[in-house]
Amino acid sequence: PELRASCDRVIRACIQRLGDSGAGADGGGEGRAHLSSLLGLAVLACEGHRASSGPGGCRSAPLYLERLVFHLLRCSCARGLAPSCQPLCQQLLTGLSRSPQPEAGGVGRSAFALLWGAAPTLPPGPGLSLRLRALRLLALDPPSSTLLAQRFAQSCRLYLQGEGGEGAGLGGETLSLLRDLLKPPPLEEGHYHHHQQQLALCCQLALQAASSLSKTGFPAQARELLQGAGALLLLRGEGKRSPFPNALRLARLSPGLQAPSPSPGQALSRALATLRSAGGSPGPPGRRALAAGCRFLLSELRPLAERSGGRGGERAPSPGLGELLQLSAFLHLYLEQVRGCSAW
Numbered sequence: 001p002e003l004r005a006s007c008d009r010v011i012r013a014c015i016q017r018l019g020d021s022g023a024g025a026d027g028g029g030e031g032r033a034h035l036s037s038l039l040g041l042a043v044l045a046c047e048g049h050r051a052s053s054g055p056g057g058c059r060s061a062p063l064y065l066e067r068l069v070f071h072l073l074r075c076s077c078a079r080g081l082a083p084s085c086q087p088l089c090q091q092l093l094t095g096l097s098r099s100p101q102p103e104a105g106g107v108g109r110s111a112f113a114l115l116w117g118a119a120p121t122l123p124p125g126p127g128l129s130l131r132l133r134a135l136r137l138l139a140l141d142p143p144s145s146t147l148l149a150q151r152f153a154q155s156c157r158l159y160l161q162g163e164g165g166e167g168a169g170l171g172g173e174t175l176s177l178l179r180d181l182l183k184p185p186p187l188e189e190g191h192y193h194h195h196q197q198q199l200a201l202c203c204q205l206a207l208q209a210a211s212s213l214s215k216t217g218f219p220a221q222a223r224e225l226l227q228g229a230g231a232l233l234l235l236r237g238e239g240k241r242s243p244f245p246n247a248l249r250l251a252r253l254s255p256g257l258q259a260p261s262p263s264p265g266q267a268l269s270r271a272l273a274t275l276r277s278a279g280g281s282p283g284p285p286g287r288r289a290l291a292a293g294c295r296f297l298l299s300e301l302r303p304l305a306e307r308s309g310g311r312g313g314e315r316a317p318s319p320g321l322g323e324l325l326q327l328s329a330f331l332h333l334y335l336e337q338v339r340g341c342s343a344w
Contacts, residue, residue, distance in 0.1 A: 050095070062099065082119070108138060203248060268327055271330055
């Protein structure tokens with residue numbers, strides 16, 4: 001009890017000091033260093049508080065520490081310390097992920113809004129990192145998965161187009177996010193569907209980032225991202241016949257992501273083999289992932305089709321009968337996936 005009470009007092013003192021408009025406001029670099037040291041002290045106090053509330057320790061009220069951490073985050077962002085908040089974000093994420101209370105999702109959404117609002121004030125790299133850190137908190141609330149995907153797509157656009165970020169930065173940050181979202185397969189049968197939804201969401205995010213990279217002139221980084229995401233799925237126990245790694249494999253077959261670039265016929269032939277190798281009858285999440293992989297490939301083939309029609313510069317050879325038959329077979333399998341699942 002003494003340790004927890006001491007840590008509680010330290011955390012509250014840090015909140016008060018960070019919220020004090022005079023604390024470090026006029027001290028330049030020295031003042032900012034003082035505020036950063038307060039953050040470090042607060043993180044240590046949070047760790048001590050959590051340790052004292054663990055097995056064998058005294059338990060606090062539900063989400064007590066998490067609400068204190070949220071106030072620390074709010075004060076830190078108000079003082080321009082958002083880039084230094086990653087340890088606090090991790091403290092909050094750890095606590096909320098262990099909490100079964102429905103209020104945990106509400107705290108996570110509030111923290112997401114706080115961090116998301118602070119990101120535009122930062123350079124491209126730190127801004128992207130903070131946005132994806134915010135998405136980790138949003139992911140704690142399963143009903144928010146659609147919003148998460150939308151915000152992730154927005155993060156990609158802002159970073160690559162609006163803020164002028166580099167392809168390697170987006171690829172690395174996306175893989176880091178996927179590692180956190182991809183948890184080991186649950187043993188309880190009741191959680192199987194949620195796990196499948198999580199796998200489908202991770203495929204969607206990887207495909208979105210790869211599409212953004214490809215469209216902004218970073219095809220090599222898009223290919224590396226898809227390879228890395230596929231490797232993560234395999235490490236999490238998804239077999240080679242699982243629909244989720246195969247969805248990413250379909251995207252990697254896009255001619256624009258390969259060097260040397262294969263012909264459309266070669267890409268379609270390999271894509272057909274990949275679709276047919278997906279074992280069994282995947283459920284709706286798996287079918288959604290496969291359909292998304294097909295759409296990615298088709299979107300990459302479209303510029304080639306336009307060139308064969310005489311649009312967009314140098315004219316490409318018109319597709320032969322074999323390529324048209326392969327395209328027809330591919331579209332047939334693609335539509336099978338679409339019919340077997342609900343829309344994204």
